[in-house]
Every structure is written in structure tokens, then in C-alpha cells.
Amino acid sequence: MSNQTPQTSAGEARRRKRQDAARRLMEEGLKLVAHKGLHACKVEEITRAAGVGKGTFFTHFPSKEAFVARLVDQVLSDLARRVRPVGLMPTEAEGLLAGVGSVHLRYFQLRPEAAALISQACALVEDGQPGQEIRARVLEHLGMVGELVAPAAEPLGWPRERVVDLALMLLATSCGFYWFSWTLAVGQDAPPALVDRLGRVLARGLRGA
Amino acid sequence: MSNQTPQTSAGEARRRKRQDAARRLMEEGLKLVAHKGLHACKVEEITRAAGVGKGTFFTHFPSKEAFVARLVDQVLSDLARRVRPVGLMPTEAEGLLAGVGSVHLRYFQLRPEAAALISQACALVEDGQPGQEIRARVLEHLGMVGELVAPAAEPLGWPRERVVDLALMLLATSCGFYWFSWTLAVGQDAPPALVDRLGRVLARGLRGA
Amino acid sequence: MSNQTPQTSAGEARRRKRQDAARRLMEEGLKLVAHKGLHACKVEEITRAAGVGKGTFFTHFPSKEAFVARLVDQVLSDLARRVRPVGLMPTEAEGLLAGVGSVHLRYFQLRPEAAALISQACALVEDGQPGQEIRARVLEHLGMVGELVAPAAEPLGWPRERVVDLALMLLATSCGFYWFSWTLAVGQDAPPALVDRLGRVLARGLRGA
Amino acid sequence: MSNQTPQTSAGEARRRKRQDAARRLMEEGLKLVAHKGLHACKVEEITRAAGVGKGTFFTHFPSKEAFVARLVDQVLSDLARRVRPVGLMPTEAEGLLAGVGSVHLRYFQLRPEAAALISQACALVEDGQPGQEIRARVLEHLGMVGELVAPAAEPLGWPRERVVDLALMLLATSCGFYWFSWTLAVGQDAPPALVDRLGRVLARGLRGA
DNA sequence: CATGAATGAGTTTTCATTCAT
DNA sequence: TATGAATGAAAACTCATTCAT
CATH class of the missing domain: 1.10.10 (Arc Repressor Mutant, subunit A)
Known part of the structure; x- marks a missing residue:
């Protein structure tokens, strides 16, 4: 003993x-x-x-690719942990979507390395099993986020079955933006206020196109 | 003869x-x-x-990397050819920015392969000379687009010296979005109207953050 | 334990x-x-x-060239190990020089492969870093041998500052001779006595020219 | 017409x-x-x-190797043209040998490029047909020079059937010496008087070994 | 389990040679 | 005949992965 x-x-x-x-x-x-x-x-x-x-x-880790898959999983889990609470807060439709999007943006702004990882991991998607795992994991995240913002879809006139597109846009644009910033060493320190304004202007452009 | x-x-x-x-x-x-x-x-x-x-x-091509650099150059030149006319059309500030953003989005929506290339090429940026060339080429594009939308900056309350951030956002988000769509095989066919609405909502989220 | x-x-x-x-x-x-x-x-x-x-x-070995450089180093070190003792034996001027030359000749006569290596390695000398290393290594050997036979220089009326030429002649002629013998498959077994006599005759030719 | x-x-x-x-x-x-x-x-x-x-x-030229073979042929022909007259001059045994050796030395001293070629060409000897051609051509030269100095062999106590060794020594040492000088950039400008004296000393070394 | 030496399939790149013009 | 574009065999070298210690 x-x-x-x-x-x-x-x-x-x-x-x-x-x-x-x-x-x-x-x-x-x-x-x-x-x-x-x-x-x-x-x-x-x-x-x-x-x-x-x-x-x-x-x-x-069984292989380098599997290692990357684990990294992706870790990042997305970490991100999810911050996203979920927003979905539980009772807000009106637009506020919900805006909040979730905001968390994504802030997340990758503070962790450009995570943005770099996710963006590059997408290039593995065509390959073997670990690539498929990564793809599945990202889709799972998108599904989760989609469910989260689903309540906001209908009120906004968004088809319920395309909520995953909403999630994709939130992830891809925020992730893409901060990866480009990171690798090109441009605009990494754009203050949130600028990002805010830019988003609004871009939206108007889209609306008018 | x-x-x-x-x-x-x-x-x-x-x-x-x-x-x-x-x-x-x-x-x-x-x-x-x-x-x-x-x-x-x-x-x-x-x-x-x-x-x-x-x-x-x-x-x-002297090397595979140089080949990729050439591809990037071709894509950006092609994109620039479509962007420039928009800058010449006389519009008010927001309209200008919106138009340029719109062209970027449509471009990569129709050519997801171009989005895939640009996104992946960014991963080479750290490497040797061809990587630097790619980086310089993308920055050149951003500079050009920045100049183009510069007249819209001041009226919108945007600092003149950060127009390159505007350009970065236009390129990175559109390119990133369609690359993710492409590799994840999700939402590629999102109709412009959805993209439009999503942009607006995202903007509101940013504003409120 | x-x-x-x-x-x-x-x-x-x-x-x-x-x-x-x-x-x-x-x-x-x-x-x-x-x-x-x-x-x-x-x-x-x-x-x-x-x-x-x-x-x-x-x-x-980091590269094939570096490997060759290592081989050259090994051969020259091996050769030096046999040359040095001769320099320590107290003899008069001519005897010193003769002894050192003799060691070189015998060395390459018994190891034509070493002669082949050194001769061919000289062709790499123009190339990149390993080539420079080889060059430096051979020059180092020549310097060492030059120092060794230096005491014999002055008494023989040889300028002190050109002792490296003496070393070069000892190395180059012995190495060159046995490489030619090896590749052309001629005269490899020339008995020392012949080599001796030939050297004497050649010297007379030089003197008379 | x-x-x-x-x-x-x-x-x-x-x-x-x-x-x-x-x-x-x-x-x-x-x-x-x-x-x-x-x-x-x-x-x-x-x-x-x-x-x-x-x-x-x-x-x-049918191939690069054949080209090298032609170069070798040209150099050896050129050298032979200068060697032959010496063989016709009536001199005693040692003088004949010394003269022929001297011509070789002077030839490569003035044309280090020729020395570089001959030395490197020997590395091809193992290869295919052109390599064999080169080998044959060099042996032919040695044979010719051997014949030339043959009258000097017997008086010097040299076996008649080994005259080719004499020729080899003349060619190899002179060619090797000036190739090493050339690639190592050492002693290229050694004045004939030095070479002369060095040869004499080397000879004594050989004799005494 | 931790380690790092061994491994060889796989990649980019070179260059003598061929051949259509 | 002169040319230079096309070619692919062959070479150096890399690196994820295995495995004996």
C-alpha cells in the first residue's frame, strides 16, 4: 500500500x-x-x-496529416467554445448572426496562426483519409454554427436549409482575411472600428450589385 | 519572294x-x-x-514555384482588367467601394480555381525568391485596388493611408470565401442575393461588436 | 549496474x-x-x-561534393601522417627535399586510387562551396609541406617565399603520374629504380632548356 | 562557265x-x-x-564525348608537332630525353588549358567508345614519344621494351603539374629556372630513395 | 516508451541528344 | 545545313515513416 x-x-x-x-x-x-x-x-x-x-x-500521432487534423480539431473546438455562449443569449435574429460573426472575426484576429492553419489545412482535403477527416471536422463546425444561427435564418428571410452557407461565410471570410493579413504582413492591426466600417460598406456593395 | x-x-x-x-x-x-x-x-x-x-x-518556367508565380500574376492581371473600369465610372463614395468589392466577389465566384490558387500561393510567401515575387505581386494588386478606391476613403471617414486595408479585405474575404466553398464543396452556388444579405448582416454584427 | x-x-x-x-x-x-x-x-x-x-x-554527408571533399581530406591527412616524420629527421637540404618527394611518390604508387581521387577532385575546384573547401584543403597540404621543406630552400638557392611551389611540384607530379598510369593502365609497376633514373634525366632536360 | x-x-x-x-x-x-x-x-x-x-x-561532332576526344587529338597532335623535331636532332642519349621532356613541360606551361583538358579527359577513359578512343589516342602519343626516345633508352640502361614508361612520365608529370598549378592558382608563373632546379632536386630525391 | 539512425519512394531539375522547320 | 524547341532518362536529394535499441 x-x-x-x-x-x-x-x-x-x-x-x-x-x-x-x-x-x-x-x-x-x-x-x-x-x-x-x-x-x-x-x-x-x-x-x-x-x-x-x-x-x-x-x-x-499516426502521421503528419493526422497531426494537422488534430490541430484543426483543437482550433475549431477552441473557437466553438467561444461561439456557443453567444447562441444561448436571447437576441433578435440579426443580433444573433452578428454576434456569432463577431466572435469568429475576433478569434482569428487575435490568433492569426489559427487562421493560417485552417486555411492551409483546406489544401489537404483532396488527399487521403486524414484529409477527409479534416473536411468532415470543418463541416461539423459549420453544421454546429449553422444550427446556432438557424433561429435567425427564417426571420431574415434566409432559407432554413442553407444555414450552412451562413456559417461558411462567417468562418471563411474571417479566417481568410486574417490569413492574408498575416502572410502579406498588411493590415493585421486594423482596429475593430475599421473592420466594422469596412464590413458595412462591403455589405452595401453586395446589396447593390 | x-x-x-x-x-x-x-x-x-x-x-x-x-x-x-x-x-x-x-x-x-x-x-x-x-x-x-x-x-x-x-x-x-x-x-x-x-x-x-x-x-x-x-x-x-525556371521552376515550379516560378510557374505558380506566373499563374498568380495571370489571375491578378485578369482580375485587375475587370476591376479597373469600375474605378472610372463616376459614382459616389460608397458606390465605388461597393462596385469594386462586387467585382472581386463575382470574379472568384465564377472562377473558384483562381481563388484556390491565390489562397494556396500565399503559403509559399515565406519561401525563397519566387515566394517573395508572389508576395510582391499580390501587394501590387492591393496597391492598385487601394488607389482605385482611395477617392471613396475620405468621404466614408476612412484614413487615406489605410486604403490598402480596404483592398485587402475585398480580396481576402472574397477569395477566402470561394476557396473554402470550393474545397469543402459547400455553398458554391449561393445566389448573389444570399451573399448580399449575408454581407449586410455581417456588417451589422461588426458594427455592434 | x-x-x-x-x-x-x-x-x-x-x-x-x-x-x-x-x-x-x-x-x-x-x-x-x-x-x-x-x-x-x-x-x-x-x-x-x-x-x-x-x-x-x-x-x-550533406552532399556528394562534400563527400568528395571528405575523401580528399582523408587522403591528404593520411599522406601528411607519412610525410611529417621525414621533416623531423635531421638531414642536409637536398636530402630533406628528396625524402619528402620520395614519400609522395611511394604513397601514390601504392595507392593509385588516392591519386585518381586527388586529380579528379581538382576539377570540382571551380564550383560551389565544397569545391572551394577542396581547394583550401589541398592548399593547406601544400602549405604544410612547404613549411616542412622550407629549411632546404635557402641552402639550395630557392627563394623562401616560393616554397609552396616546391610542395606543388612534389604533389602534382607524383599524383599526376600515377593517375595517368592508373587510367591508361601503363607503367603502374615501374620499379623505383626506373622512376629514379627518369627523374634524373628529366632534371637534366630542365636544366638544359 | x-x-x-x-x-x-x-x-x-x-x-x-x-x-x-x-x-x-x-x-x-x-x-x-x-x-x-x-x-x-x-x-x-x-x-x-x-x-x-x-x-x-x-x-x-556525334556526341559531347566524341568532341572531347577530338580536342584531345588536336592537343596531342599539336604537341607532337613540336616534339618530333627534337627527335631528329642528333644528340647523345640524355640530351634526347631531356629535350623531349623539356618540350612537354614548356608546352603545358604555356597552355594550361591543354593540361586541364588532357587530365580531365583521362576520367572518361572507363566509359563507352569515345572514352576508349581517348585512351587509344593518348597511348598512341605515348607510343610515338616512346619510339622517339628509344635510341636513348639502351645507352641509359633503360629496358627497350619499357620506353612507353618514359613517355608516360614525360607527359603525366608535365601535364599534371601545370593542371594543378592552373586549378589551384599556385605557381603558374614559376620561372623556368625554378622548374629546372626543382627537377634536379627531385631527381636526387628519387635516386636516393 | 523514447529515441534517432536507417530507409527508399517520390520529387524537382538537368542536359545531351533528336528532329521538325 | 543551321537552328532551337522538345524530350525523357537519369541524378541528387528530401523527408515521412519504421524499427532496433
Whole structure:
């Protein structure tokens, strides 16, 4: 019994250490993918940055693509955690949509690396199984967001069965905008007020087109 | 004299045939990059699709990256050709901005392959010389569009020196949106009216944030 | 303790095995370069001969050229190890020079592969960084030999600042001679006595010219 | 008759022009091979330097290797032209050998490009038919020189059947020395007096070894 | 489990040679 | 005959993945 506890806590410690390595891999991996690009960043760079051996990578993730899929999942889960509360707040139709869109924009403005990841991960979509996983995961997010803003659809005259398009627009434009900003090193610091005004003007353009 | 013309036209035919191969390479290259992804599509696939030998590719373009840079240039030039006339039409401030934004959106809606290319090309921006070329080319486009919509900036209360942010938003959101649509196979056929309404709602969200 | 040693020796064994592969690569590489020529011998042939995978080659040497540079270094170091003792033996001026020259000649006579390597490596000298490295390495050898025979220079009426020319002549003529012998398959077994006599006669020719 | 002559001279002119192109190709080819190395210099560079189209090269020479073989032939013929007269001059044994050696040395001292060519061409010897041709051509030269110095062999106590070794030494050492000088950029301008003295000293070394 | 050395399929790129004009 | 565009075999090199320790 006296060594049961130590054993257990030893096991605990070991598991914790392992979890820690995984967390570090994903953290550094996200940074590197965003900074150097999905293909320019090599598995070895990621493990070096995370301070683990190259082989360790593959005990945590079955492949590099699966790793990217995990990163995408993590980002979208994180984003979802911030989006969902907005859907629970009772507001009128437009306010709901606006709130959800706003959360997306702020999210990627503060985390351009996440924007870089999601944008680049889309390029894998055609490939094998992990690519399909990524696609499914993004669609799942869109579905979730779609459901969230669904109550706002009808009042706004939007067909109920196309709510996923709404979600797509929210994700794609915010993500795309901040990825371009990031890679081109332009306008990253555009203050929300500018973004606000720009959105309004763009909307008028669309309406009038 | 009778053989002078044939000789000339023979040289002409030769050059025309070569130009034709180049055009076919770029055409098929754009398709393949969009469909399979920038890295998943191999030079040999492009040449096979274009009906030329592998080596021929490198007589037209010094490297695959340079090829992508050329594609980006072509797309942006094509887009600019459609954007510029809008800038010449006399309209009030908002109308100008709205018109330019509208052209961008329609352009990528009709040519999702172009959206796929531009989005993915941004991932090369960190790399070597061709990557820098791509970056410079996109910035040039943004500069041009910025100048075009500059007259609309002041009246709308937008700082004159940040017109490039306006341009960035127009390009990034439209390009990003249709790339996501394309790869996720969702909402590609969203009718303009929906896009219009969505823009308006998004704008309200931004305003309220 | 009982597993400490095995662990250590396991790591040792691992490193030893790796070093062994490197040694085999250089051994077989030298042979192949000499037999097939620097350009006719492919990396894959070398690795096949050494019994390792193609990729392994590049974990030991950053490039084929760098590999050649390493071979050159190895040969010159080996040669230097035999030359240096001669410089320490107290002899009069001519005897010193004669001894050093003799070592060079005997060295390449017994190792025509080394002569083939050095001669061909000179062709890389114009190229990039590894070529410069090779050049620098050969010059370093010449400098060392020059210093060694320097005491003999003045007594023989040779300008002190041109001792490197002495070294060059010793290396180039011996190396060149045995490379020609090797590739042309002529005179490889010329007995030392012949070489001796020929040298004397040649000298008289030079003197009389 | 009045147009017979023009026709003929037209044909003459054309043939002369063609011969001229061939000469220019060999001239520039020799320079480039010596400066950039046998493999680093491309056929197109040679034709550009010679001011002819790339295809023209192959109407003059069946392959690049055959071209090198022709260059080797040219150099050796040129060298032979200077060597032969020495063989006809009546001198005693040592004087004959010394004279022939001297011509070789002076030849390559003045034409380091020729030395570079011959040295590098030896690397092709293992390859296909043109390589064998080169080997045969060099051996032919050695045979000729051997015959030339044969009268000196017996008086010097040299076995008659090894005269080719004498020739080899004359060619290899002079050619090797000036190639090393050239590529390493050391001692190229060693005045004959130094070379003379060095040869004498080297000889003593050989004798004493 | 962690590690890093070994691996080879796969990629871009080169360049001598061919051939239609 | 001269030309230069087209060609594809071949080479160096990369890197995700495996596996012995």
C-alpha cells in the first residue's frame, strides 16, 4: 500500500509528462505551420521545437496529416467554445448572426496562426483519409454554427436549409482575411472600428450589385 | 519572294505552337493546383495534362514555384482588367467601394480555381525568391485596388493611408470565401442575393461588436 | 549496474555501427570514384557497395561534393601522417627535399586510387562551396609541406617565399603520374629504380632548356 | 562557265564557313572545359561562345564525348608537332630525353588549358567508345614519344621494351603539374629556372630513395 | 516508451541528344 | 545545313515513416 501510491503517482507523473509532450508538440506545430507553411515545416523541426525525439512524434500521432487534423480539431473546438455562449443569449435574429460573426472575426484576429492553419489545412482535403477527416471536422463546425444561427435564418428571410452557407461565410471570410493579413504582413492591426466600417460598406456593395 | 512568306509564317507557326503549349500548361496547371492542391500536384501531371514532355515545362518556367508565380500574376492581371473600369465610372463614395468589392466577389465566384490558387500561393510567401515575387505581386494588386478606391476613403471617414486595408479585405474575404466553398464543396452556388444579405448582416454584427 | 554497462555498450555499439557505415562508404566511394570516375559513379552505387540505403548517405554527408571533399581530406591527412616524420629527421637540404618527394611518390604508387581521387577532385575546384573547401584543403597540404621543406630552400638557392611551389611540384607530379598510369593502365609497376633514373634525366632536360 | 566559278567559290565559301564554325567550337570548347570543368561546361555554353546554334554542335561532332576526344587529338597532335623535331636532332642519349621532356613541360606551361583538358579527359577513359578512343589516342602519343626516345633508352640502361614508361612520365608529370598549378592558382608563373632546379632536386630525391 | 539512425519512394531539375522547320 | 524547341532518362536529394535499441 505504501508503494501503491508512489506507483500510481509515478504512473500519473509519467502520463502527465507524456500529455505535456503532446501539448508542446501541438503548440509548436501550430506556430511552425503558420510561420513556415504546412509543407515547408518538417516533422523534425516540430519535435526539435517541442524538445522531444523525432520518433516520439509518431507515438502521439499516426502521421503528419493526422497531426494537422488534430490541430484543426483543437482550433475549431477552441473557437466553438467561444461561439456557443453567444447562441444561448436571447437576441433578435440579426443580433444573433452578428454576434456569432463577431466572435469568429475576433478569434482569428487575435490568433492569426489559427487562421493560417485552417486555411492551409483546406489544401489537404483532396488527399487521403486524414484529409477527409479534416473536411468532415470543418463541416461539423459549420453544421454546429449553422444550427446556432438557424433561429435567425427564417426571420431574415434566409432559407432554413442553407444555414450552412451562413456559417461558411462567417468562418471563411474571417479566417481568410486574417490569413492574408498575416502572410502579406498588411493590415493585421486594423482596429475593430475599421473592420466594422469596412464590413458595412462591403455589405452595401453586395446589396447593390 | 514566294518562299519568303512561307519561311516567315513557318517561324510564326513555330512560335505560335510554343505559346500555345505555354498557355495549355498554365491552363491545366491552374486546374490541377486547384483540384489536387499546390503540393499534391506534380509537374509531370501538369505536362501530361498539357500534352507536352516533362522537360518542356522547364523551358517555359525556371521552376515550379516560378510557374505558380506566373499563374498568380495571370489571375491578378485578369482580375485587375475587370476591376479597373469600375474605378472610372463616376459614382459616389460608397458606390465605388461597393462596385469594386462586387467585382472581386463575382470574379472568384465564377472562377473558384483562381481563388484556390491565390489562397494556396500565399503559403509559399515565406519561401525563397519566387515566394517573395508572389508576395510582391499580390501587394501590387492591393496597391492598385487601394488607389482605385482611395477617392471613396475620405468621404466614408476612412484614413487615406489605410486604403490598402480596404483592398485587402475585398480580396481576402472574397477569395477566402470561394476557396473554402470550393474545397469543402459547400455553398458554391449561393445566389448573389444570399451573399448580399449575408454581407449586410455581417456588417451589422461588426458594427455592434 | 548490471544493466548500466549493457546500456552504455548498447549506445556504444550503435555509434560504432554508424561509424562503421561511414568508413565503408568512404572506402567504397574512393574505390568507385577511382574506377568509374567522379561523375560516372552515382551515389546509389556507393551506398549499394557499402551495404546501406541511399538515404543513409545523406545522413553522413550533406552532399556528394562534400563527400568528395571528405575523401580528399582523408587522403591528404593520411599522406601528411607519412610525410611529417621525414621533416623531423635531421638531414642536409637536398636530402630533406628528396625524402619528402620520395614519400609522395611511394604513397601514390601504392595507392593509385588516392591519386585518381586527388586529380579528379581538382576539377570540382571551380564550383560551389565544397569545391572551394577542396581547394583550401589541398592548399593547406601544400602549405604544410612547404613549411616542412622550407629549411632546404635557402641552402639550395630557392627563394623562401616560393616554397609552396616546391610542395606543388612534389604533389602534382607524383599524383599526376600515377593517375595517368592508373587510367591508361601503363607503367603502374615501374620499379623505383626506373622512376629514379627518369627523374634524373628529366632534371637534366630542365636544366638544359 | 561564268557561273561555274561563282558556284564553286560559293561552295568553297560555305565549306570554309563551316570549317570556321568547327574551329571556333573547339577553341571555345577547350577554354570552357579548362575553366569550368568537363562536366560543369554544357554543350549550349560552348555553342553560345562559338556563336552557333545548339543543334549545329551535333552536325560537327556525334556526341559531347566524341568532341572531347577530338580536342584531345588536336592537343596531342599539336604537341607532337613540336616534339618530333627534337627527335631528329642528333644528340647523345640524355640530351634526347631531356629535350623531349623539356618540350612537354614548356608546352603545358604555356597552355594550361591543354593540361586541364588532357587530365580531365583521362576520367572518361572507363566509359563507352569515345572514352576508349581517348585512351587509344593518348597511348598512341605515348607510343610515338616512346619510339622517339628509344635510341636513348639502351645507352641509359633503360629496358627497350619499357620506353612507353618514359613517355608516360614525360607527359603525366608535365601535364599534371601545370593542371594543378592552373586549378589551384599556385605557381603558374614559376620561372623556368625554378622548374629546372626543382627537377634536379627531385631527381636526387628519387635516386636516393 | 523514447529515441534517432536507417530507409527508399517520390520529387524537382538537368542536359545531351533528336528532329521538325 | 543551321537552328532551337522538345524530350525523357537519369541524378541528387528530401523527408515521412519504421524499427532496433
